[in-house]
Structure formats: C-alpha cells, structure tokens
Amino acid sequence: MGMFGRRKTVFVDSDILVIGGGMAGCGATYEARYWGRDLNIVCVEKANIERSGAVAQGLYAINCYMGMQWGENQPEDHVRYARNDLMGLVREDLGYDIARHVDSTVHKFEEWGLPIMKDPKTGRYLREGKWQIMIHGESYKPIVAEAARKAATKVCNRIMITHLLMDKTKSNRVAGAVGFNVRTGDFHVFRAKAVIVGAGGASHIFKPRAVGEGMGRTWYAPWSSASAYALPILAGAKMTQMENRIVLTRFKDGYGPVGAYFLHLKTYTQNGYGEEFESKWYNQTKELVGDYIDRHPVPTCLRNHAFLEETKAGRGPIRMVTKEAFQDPHKETVGWENFLGMTIGQAVVWASQNIDPKHTNPELTTSEPYVMGSHATCSGAWASGPEDYAPAEYQWGYNRMMTVDGLFGAGDTIGGTAHKFSSGSFTEGRIAAKAAVRYVSDMGKNQPQVSEQDYKDLEREIFQPLETYRVGRNEITGGTVSPSYLLPIHGLQRLEKIMDEYVGGISANYITNDQLLNRGIELLGMLKEDMAHMGAEDLHQLQRTWELHHRLLASESVTQHTLFRQETRWPGYYYRGDHMKLDDKDWHCFTLSRYDRESGKWAMEKAPVYHIID
Amino acid sequence: MPTFVYMTRCDGCGHCVDICPSDIMHIDKVHRRAFNIEPNMCWECYSCVKACPQNAIDVRGYADFAPMGHSVRVLREEAKGTISWRLKFRDGREKDFVSPIRTTPWGSIKGAAEYAVPRPEDLASQELAHEPEALKISGGLPALRPEQLKQGVL
Numbered sequence: 001m002g003m004f005g006r007r008k009t010v011f012v013d014s015d016i017l018v019i020g021g022g023m024a025g026c027g028a029t030y031e032a033r034y035w036g037r038d039l040n041i042v043c044v045e046k047a048n049i050e051r052s053g054a055v056a057q058g059l060y061a062i063n064c065y066m067g068m069q070w071g072e073n074q075p076e077d078h079v080r081y082a083r084n085d086l087m088g089l090v091r092e093d094l095g096y097d098i099a100r101h102v103d104s105t106v107h108k109f110e111e112w113g114l115p116i117m118k119d120p121k122t123g124r125y126l127r128e129g130k131w132q133i134m135i136h137g138e139s140y141k142p143i144v145a146e147a148a149r150k151a152a153t154k155v156c157n158r159i160m161i162t163h164l165l166m167d168k169t170k171s172n173r174v175a176g177a178v179g180f181n182v183r184t185g186d187f188h189v190f191r192a193k194a195v196i197v198g199a200g201g202a203s204h205i206f207k208p209r210a211v212g213e214g215m216g217r218t219w220y221a222p223w224s225s226a227s228a229y230a231l232p233i234l235a236g237a238k239m240t241q242m243e244n245r246i247v248l249t250r251f252k253d254g255y256g257p258v259g260a261y262f263l264h265l266k267t268y269t270q271n272g273y274g275e276e277f278e279s280k281w282y283n284q285t286k287e288l289v290g291d292y293i294d295r296h297p298v299p300t301c302l303r304n305h306a307f308l309e310e311t312k313a314g315r316g317p318i319r320m321v322t323k324e325a326f327q328d329p330h331k332e333t334v335g336w337e338n339f340l341g342m343t344i345g346q347a348v349v350w351a352s353q354n355i356d357p358k359h360t361n362p363e364l365t366t367s368e369p370y371v372m373g374s375h376a377t378c379s380g381a382w383a384s385g386p387e388d389y390a391p392a393e394y395q396w397g398y399n400r401m402m403t404v405d406g407l408f409g410a411g412d413t414i415g416g417t418a419h420k421f422s423s424g425s426f427t428e429g430r431i432a433a434k435a436a437v438r439y440v441s442d443m444g445k446n447q448p449q450v451s452e453q454d455y456k457d458l459e460r461e462i463f464q465p466l467e468t469y470r471v472g473r474n475e476i477t478g479g480t481v482s483p484s485y486l487l488p489i490h491g492l493q494r495l496e497k498i499m500d501e502y503v504g505g506i507s508a509n510y511i512t513n514d515q516l517l518n519r520g521i522e523l524l525g526m527l528k529e530d531m532a533h534m535g536a537e538d539l540h541q542l543q544r545t546w547e548l549h550h551r552l553l554a555s556e557s558v559t560q561h562t563l564f565r566q567e568t569r570w571p572g573y574y575y576r577g578d579h580m581k582l583d584d585k586d587w588h589c590f591t592l593s594r595y596d597r598e599s600g601k602w603a604m605e606k607a608p609v610y611h612i613i614d
Numbered sequence: 615m616p617t618f619v620y621m622t623r624c625d626g627c628g629h630c631v632d633i634c635p636s637d638i639m640h641i642d643k644v645h646r647r648a649f650n651i652e653p654n655m656c657w658e659c660y661s662c663v664k665a666c667p668q669n670a671i672d673v674r675g676y677a678d679f680a681p682m683g684h685s686v687r688v689l690r691e692e693a694k695g696t697i698s699w700r701l702k703f704r705d706g707r708e709k710d711f712v713s714p715i716r717t718t719p720w721g722s723i724k725g726a727a728e729y730a731v732p733r734p735e736d737l738a739s740q741e742l743a744h745e746p747e748a749l750k751i752s753g754g755l756p757a758l759r760p761e762q763l764k765q766g767v768l
Contacts, residue, residue, distance in 0.1 A: 033726040034743035047635040056635045057659035069750035076758075083768070093763060100756045104748035113718030138690070138697045139715040143723070150725035158637075182637060213616055214676030216636070216656045223636050223657075253679045337711055340699050344686060345658035348673060351703045352680035388740050389758040430742050438737050540637055540651065584767045610763040 007463070008186045012156065014042035015440050016433070017192035019161050019177060019231065021045035022053020023141075023422045024411025025198030026148035027105070027429025028436075032196075033151035036437040043152045044190065046160040046182065046543065047223060049145045053200060054221050054374075054412075055422050059137040060341035061128050061260060062116075063421035065106050066099055070124055075099035078131065079612055082419040084295045085376055087569050088588060089241065091416030092612050093385040093394050097431060098417060098424045105427045106133075112143050129263035131419070134334075137341055144426065158182050161227065162462050162546045164195060164235045164407070165455060167448035173405040174235060175448035178458050182543045187462070189455050193447055194406045194436040197231050198429055200224035201372025201379070201412035204492060205555045206245075207500035207507065208368045210253070217345050219248050219255040219367045223547075228373065228380065228413040230550035233557055233595045237402040238382040240415035240590045240607070242554075243561035245369040246377035247304055247510060247573050251320070252363040256346025258320065260338045265325040269307075269364065271315040281306040288571050289582040300376040304366055304572030308509065311366075318364045322357035332358060368506050369574065371558055373412040374425050377573070379558075380415030382592055382607070383408075386431075391610050398439050400432035403594075406439060406448065408432040416590065465545045469535030485535030488544035491527065495552055498523045503559050504574040513578040517563040524556050528600075553595075557602070561591050564604040616653030616676060617662055623670030624648050630662035630671060639671075664690040664697075692720055 015036065018028045021043050029043045045052050066073045078099040079092045110116050115136040117126035125133040149155055160179050167173035176191040203220040216222045233239060250258060261267045271277045278298075285293045285302055293302055307318055326332045335357060339347040349355070355362050373380035381402045385394040400408050410432040411425035420428060465485075472484040480487060499505055502520030504512040512520075531549060536542040567583035568575045590607040617639070619630075624647040630639040631648060638652040639662050648671070650656060663671045675684060683704040690697045692715075699711045726743065746754045 030726050031743055034729065035732060035737055037727055037731055047637065048633055051633050051659070051661040052635050056661055057657065068756075075756050088768060093758075096758055101742055101745070101749075103750070104742065104745050107748050107750060108744065112723045113716040115714045115717050136713045136715065138713060143716060146721065147723050147726070150723060151727070210676065210678055212676070212678035213653050214678045214680075215654045216616070217658060217676055221635065221657055221659075222655050253676075333711065336701075336709065337713055340686075340688075340697075340711060341713065344660050344688075345676075347699075347701060348658060348675045348684065348686050349680055351684035351686055351701045352675040352682070354703050354705050354707075356703070356707070386740065389760045389763065391760065391763050427742075434737070434742060441737065540640070543637060588767045608765050610765055611768050612758065612762050613764045613766070613768075 010186050010188050012042055012154070012188060012190045013040065014153065014190065014192045015039040015194070016041050016436050017177060017190050017195045018043040019195065019197050020053070020199035020227065021049030021145070021148060021155065022198060022200060022411065023055055023144065023425040024413070024429040026144045027426035028196045028198055028410055028433040029148040030151045031430035031433035032437055035434050036440070039437065039440065040153045041151065042154050042156060042190065043148060044156040044159050044161060044179070046158065048157045049148060049155055050142050053141070054224060055141045056221065057344065058341050059135065059140050059422055060338045061132045061134050062106060062423045063132045064102050064419060064424040065125065065131065065133045066103050067125065068103050073130065076612055078419070081131065083611065085299050086378060086418045087289070087292055087299055087301065087582065089569070089590065089609055090378055090418050091385070091394070092610060093390040094383065094414065094417045096612070097386045098420050098427050101431065102423050102427045105430065106423050109143070112147060114140060114143050128260055132259060132263065134264070140422070159188050160543050160546055161231065163458050164231050165450045166235065168451040169449065170405065172236065173448050174407040175450045178455050178462070180462055180542065182539050185539050187459050189450070191450050193440045193443055194408060196408040196410060196429070196432050196436055197228065197413045198410050199227035199231060199413060201228050201370065202226035202551060202554050203370055205371060205495060205499050205551050205558070206368040206505040207496035209365065209506060217253070217255065219250060220370045220372060224372070225547035226371070226550045226554035229554040229557060232381045232402055232404070232407065232409065232413065233553055234597055235404050235407060236594060236597065237404045237407060238592050238594045239557055240380065240382045240592050242371065242379045242557045242593065243565050243591060244377050244379050244570065245371050245558060245573055246375060247369050248367040249304055249307055249364055250367055251346050252365040254343060254346030254349035255367060256339045256343045258364070260334060261320055261322070265331050265335055267320050267322050267325050269318055269320055271310050272317050273315060277310040277315065278303065278306040281309050284309065285571070288568065288580060292582065301570040301572035307366060308572060312509065319361040320364055321361050323359065323361055326358035369504065369510070371554060373415055373417065374420045376418055378416050378418040380413055381409050383414050393608060394610070398435040400428065400435055401439070408436050462546070465534040465536035465542055468533060469537050472535055482535065485533050486530060487535060488541055488548050491531065491534060491548045492551070494527055495548065495555060498527065499555055503562060510573070511575040511577045512562065513576060514563060517559055520559050524552065524559060528552060557593060557595070560593055560602045560604065565591050616656040616658070617650045617671050617673050619648045620670045620672065621645070621647055623668045625668055627667060629665045629667060633661045633665045635659060635661060660688055663688055690715065
C-alpha cells in the first residue's frame with residue numbers, strides 16, 4: 001500500500017456523532033438538527049448514505065405503520081403483536097414508544113416524496129397486512145438520505161468506525177470514536193459529547209446456504225457487519241437477547257420476501273406432495289411451547305418449526321402456491337415488482353431458472369440465522385426507556401441511552417424492540433437524537449475528553465494488518481496461503497463454520513447444546529487470538545478485517561447468551577437440544593451480558609419483563 | 615447476481631465506486647475501467663447498475679444457482695421519476711415493469727432547520743419534531759401510565 005508512513009490523522013469534532021447512515025442514523029441526524037439548531041452534528045458512514053444500510057436496495061413495503069389517523073391500530077396493539085411473535089419477550093416500554101411516534105415519521109416520508117400506494121376505495125394507505133403498507137420504495141433510501149444530508153453539519157462517507165473512544169477521566173462515559181477512510185487510508189478521530197450508534201446488524205456470522213459466488217446473496221445485506229453490537233460491547237455496554245437470532249422462511253436461493261405473497265396475494269404453502277402441513281405439527285409444537293402455539297397470528301418461529309419438521313420428515317420441498325393468484329394480472333405485477341423493489345436477486349433467480357409463478361409454484365427455504373434488532377427478532381443493547389412511563393428497572397438516564405453515559409442507539413443497535421423495521425428504526429433514531437440533544441444541553445461545561453494515548457494505541461492496532469501483510473507477503477512466492485497471516489475471507493469462513501456447527505446453524509438443523517456451545521466458545525477464542533495475525537493487502541481488505549472483528553465479537557456474545565438461556569424459547573429459530581422446552585418458570589426474562597474488555601470475560605444476568613396489563 | 619462491467623462502455627467515471635454499499639466496485643489501475651473486485655460480497659442490489667451513466671454494468675446471476683441466459687436490466691430516470699425493468703428468462707420470455715420512484719422534485723425536502731425553532735421547554739417533552747400535528751390525530755401523543763406495566767407471564 002505504501003500508505004503506512006504517509007497516513008494523516010484527521011480530527012472531526014462534534015456535539016453529536018451519529019455512527020451509521022442507514023434508516024436509524026438518518027432519523028437521528030434529522031431529529032438532532034430539529035432540536036439542536038446550533039449543534040455540530042456529524043454522521044459517519046462506511047459506504048455512501050445515498051445507498052447504505054439494509055434499505056440501500058429499496059423496499060416495497062413499510063412494515064410498521066399504525067394508521068392511528070383512521071383508527072386502524074393503536075400503539076398497544078402493536079406491542080401485543082410483537083410480544084406474541086417473540087414468544088412473550090419484548091421491551092414493551094420501548095416498543096410502545098416507537099409505535100406511538102411512527103405514524104408521524106411515515107407522514108413525513110410521504111411529504112418528502114416517497115410514493116405510498118393508496119386504496120382506491122378508501123383513499124387510505126394501501127394495506128398489505130395489519131401493520132404493513134405498500135410503497136414504491138426504489139428510492140426510499142435516497143429520499144431519506146436527502147433529509148439527513150440537509151440536517152447534518154457534515155456527512156463523512158466511506159469511513160469505517162472501528163472503536164468508540166471513552167472519556168479520559170470517567171471510564172463509563174463515551175467521548176467519540178475512531179476509524180479510517182477506506183479510500184485515502186487516513187486515520188479519523190471523532191471527538192463528540194454524545195454518540196448515537198445506528199450501525200447495522202449481523203449477516204455472515206453463520207455459514208450461509210450459498211458458499212460460492214452466491215454467498216453475498218444473504219437475506220440481510222452482506223455489509224451489515226455487526227458494528228451495531230461490537231461497538232457498544234467493546235465500550236462495556238450491556239446487551240440483551242443476543243441469543244434471539246432469526247431464521248427467515250424465504251423463496252429459495254434469492255431469499256425473496258414472502259410477506260406480500262402471504263398477506264396481499266393470499267398465496268399459501270404446501271409440501272412437496274401438495275398437502276397442507278402446518279396443522280400436522282400442532283400437537284408436537286404444543287408439547288414444546290404450550291399455549292403459545294394457540295396465539296394469533298402464529299409466531300414466526302413456530303411457523304418455521306412446522307416447515308423444518310415437515311422437511312426433516314422427507315416431504316420437501318415446501319412450495320408457495322402462486323399459480324392461482326398470479327392469474328390475476330394485477331397480482332402478478334405486484335408479485336414481480338415486490339422483488340424488483342427490494343430483492344432483485346430473486347427476480348434474477350426466477351428468470352434464470354424459467355420460474356414464472358403463474359405456471360410454477362416456487363420453492364421456499366429457511367435461511368441461515370441472522371442477528372439483528374429490527375425484524376421479527378430483537379437482539380441489541382440494553383437501553384433506558386421513555387421517561388414518562390418506563391418502569392424504574394428500565395430507566396437510568398435518557399431515552400435510548402445504553403448503560404454507558406452519553407452512548408445512545410437506534411435501529412438494529414437497540415435490543416428488545418422487535419418489528420420496528422425501516423420506519424421504526426428511523427423513528428427510534430429520532431427518539432434517541434432528541435434525548436441526545438437534551439443530554440448535551442444538560443452537560444454544560446462538563447465535557448468528555450479523549451486520551452491521546454488511547455487513540456494512538458488504537459491507530460497502531462487498526463492499521464497493523466497492512467503491515468502484517470506487507471512483511472509476511474515477502475516470505476511466500478505468491479497465492480493466498482501464508483504461514484504468518486490469514487486474509488479476512490479466511491477468518492470469515494472459519495467464523496461461519498464454527499457458528500454453523502456449534503451454535504445452531506443450517507448444517508446442524510439449528511440445534512445446539514451446552515457441550516457444543518462450550519466447544520464453540522473455545523474455537524471462537526482461538527480465532528480471536530488469530531485476529532492478531534490478520535493480513536490486509538489493501539484498504540478494502542482492511543475494512544473486511546475490521547468487519548470481521550465486529551462479527552466475531554457479536555458471535556461470541558450470541559454464543560454466551562445461547563449458553564446462558566437454558567430453554568428453547570423460539571423453536572424454528574434455534575433449539576437447545578439439552579433443554580427442548582420453553583420454560584416460563586425460569587426463563588420468562590431478558591438475558592443480559594456485559595463484556596469486560598480487559599479480561600475478555602462475559603458477565604451474564606437476568607432482567608425482568610414488564611407487560612402492558614390492561 | 616454479481617455485477618460485471620462491459621469494457622467498451624465503461625469510461626472509468628467512478629460513479630459505481632462511489633455508490634457501492636459493499637465497496638466492491640473499484641477501478642482497474644491498468645485499464646482505467648471499473649470492475650467487481652469481490653463478486654461473493656455482491657448483494658445484487660443494483661445500486662451501481664442504476665448509477666452508471668454509460669449503462670456499462672450488468673449482472674449475471676450467481677454461478678452456484680443461476681443457470682445462464684437470463685437478464686434483468688434496469689433504467690432509473692430521476693427526471694421522469696420512474697424506474698423501468700426488463701426481465702428476460704433463460705427460455706427467452708420477457709416481462710416489463712415500470713414504477714414511480716418519487717412524487718416530489720429531487721432536492722425539495724424542507725430541511726429540519728427550516729422549521730420554526732422549537733421552544734426550549736419542549737426539549738423535555740415526549741413529542742418529536744412536527745408532533746403532535748404530524749400524527750394527524752386528536753388528543754395528542756398517546757402515552758401509557760406507569761402502572762399499566764407489570765411483571766408476570768401473560
């Protein structure tokens with residue numbers, strides 16, 4: 001690279017630093033400016049906010065909209081829905097908070113120019129399902145990014161944040177972040193009074209079904225590299241429900257979404273022999289989870305469970321019956337545009353295999369597991385709740401502040417708040433930003449200071465893989481095999497194999513137990529040691545190296561949480577073979593962890609669940 | 615599918631490099647043309663395809679599950695506010711789709727700082743920007759009472 005000696009250090013000072021310019025980060029940036037007119041607000045993103053985050057490709061639906069203006073749903077209804085889908089365990093205070101604000105977010109999106117489909121009869125937003133509205137969302141992200149760019153003092157694109165910086169004197173207070181520019185190789189030191197993490201969840205911690213050229217066709221974006229978790233974990237923030245990984249039932253190979261197909265097009269599934277199969281597994285599922293199987297709608301994980309059992313019984317493939325619905329030309333158009341708007345790869349797969357759903361019922365599959373906080377799952381940081389009603393145990397500071405002073409989060413970063421999706425993530429960014437503005441304004445002159453020693457140490461650590469490669473490369477004639485370094489792809493594939501085989505991935509039929517998990521922890525520990533020998537040929541590989549660091553730390557957290565929770569709470573997402581049943585007596589609780597950076601040890605505890613009782 | 619770049623169309627402008635969320639579109643130093651440096655980290659999101667002024671970027675479905683002979687082409691026209699798709703199946707059948715992408719002019723969003731400055735005391739309230747008006751409901755922002763949240767199994 002030749003850049004090692006010529007690297008510049010760039011200092012960027014701000015009042016509020018927003019890490020990640022996806023839906024949550026753009027929401028945070030917008031709201032921070034609204035309330036903090038004189039504040040210096042910086043948004044930093046490893047790609048380009050015009051097309052970054054999970055919504056880069058577009059969306060065809062907004063999956064979280066109450067419709068309070070028409071009396072369609074109230075926030076409490078959404079809380080009950082999310083609670084039910086996650087088998088009883090969500091942060092109802094946080095979920096309610098998103099639900100009560102989300103409509104104002106969606107109304108702004110429409111004003112900004114997002115095309116929202118309308119029901120021609122009622123003039124209301126066209127419903128795909130109870131919570132979903134349909135949009136022409138190809139430019140959803142560019143529209144939202146325009147609002148964020150106008151709000152920010154500065155948007156720093158192509159800077160990968162690797163670590164948070166802590167205050168020199170108060171070890172539990174955040175003071176900024178460091179990272180590097182993936183184009184110039186410059187080292188960046190961000191000094192801030194408050195930090196909002198709006199980074200992405202985790203794809204590629206479990207081995208994907210496609211491991212060749214198609215390994216990038218994961219359900220969640222390959223650039224979602226678990227920074228949402230690694231940044232807070234390293235700073236000592238408590239995390240919650242990290243065991244609650246999600247497995248998606250999707251169209252085979254392209255992972256095209258099924259929501260519009262089930263809800264709007266009224267297509268349905270059957271086994272390889274044309275039979276309905278979900279009801280066959282009712283009694284068996286009831287043995288595992290009791291009356292959770294009787295709830296409506298049937299929780300996502302339990303529907304997965306029936307799919308998996310039917311497939312294991314040898315009656316696959318499971319297919320979506322589309323031939324009837326697709327005779328209607330309107331429905332056919334919706335079916336295709338649904339993919340072109342958000343999962344183009346599925347249209348590519350169908351075109352390549354001559355699958356026209358008008359004539360062929362396409363196959364479904366279950367994905368590899370993902371860890372994220374905004375879909376039908378809720379891994380993430382443990383955050384303080386809204387001041388006006390959150391129980392005392394959920395409230396220690398400002399709304400959406402983690403257990404680290406001045407460190408806020410939104411979107412995939414915050415745990416316990418399932419089913420927020422794109423609109424809810426943007427809304428949570430807004431909630432976090434307003435609280436962060438208040439935090440900064442309450443701070444007065446008592447501002448955090450970064451330690452020069454800290455960021456200089458981190459600089460050496462961040463760029464070391466370039467040097468390791470440069471030196472090690474001279475030892476060998478060529479190729480990718482070296483005795484003294486690993487490339488990031490090597491580390492990623494080892495991580496995915498460990499997680500797959502020991503922590504409940506696809507090749508283990510999503511099953512694990514204490515023996516497997518403990519062995520997995522040993523192997524993850526060795527990979528962690530090997531991370532000191534990563535080699536990066538260029539800045540792109542340096543980015544991949546730090547993405548791997550983030551994925552590895554998140555994976556450790558997932559494994560520790562999975563070991564701690566001695567039950568199978570979400571069959572269909574994963575199974576503890578040594579504790580196959582749901583256990584409300586001992587485990588109707590949140591799992592919390594705190595990582596100690598010095599010792600590398602994880603401290604686990606339980607936290608109570610509060611429900612809205614009417 | 616992973617993207618590739620037609621040598622004769624690409625002029626090396628770098629729009630794809632600038633937009634790619636995965637940082638995999640780079641400029642080849644010898645040929646001064648763009649190429650996909652890491653096809654197995656491509657999400658087939660088409661951000662680069664849509665951004666290319668020369669229509670030089672296309673996608674060939676992932677080799678491990680997509681048979682050859684298909685194509686999914688796109689034309690995104692910001693001025694018209696539309697996106698147009700043409701799908702070609704392996705067996706030659708074709709399908710076309712056109713959708714709107716935006717209902718307002720690009721750049722027309724009213725900035726957060728262009729609204730009246732909120733009152734300082736409102737910083738302590740639960741309302742976010744533009745609320746309660748933007749909720750379009752009467753009765754103001756909904757709220758729970760603390761006593762509505764209780765421990766127990768439901």
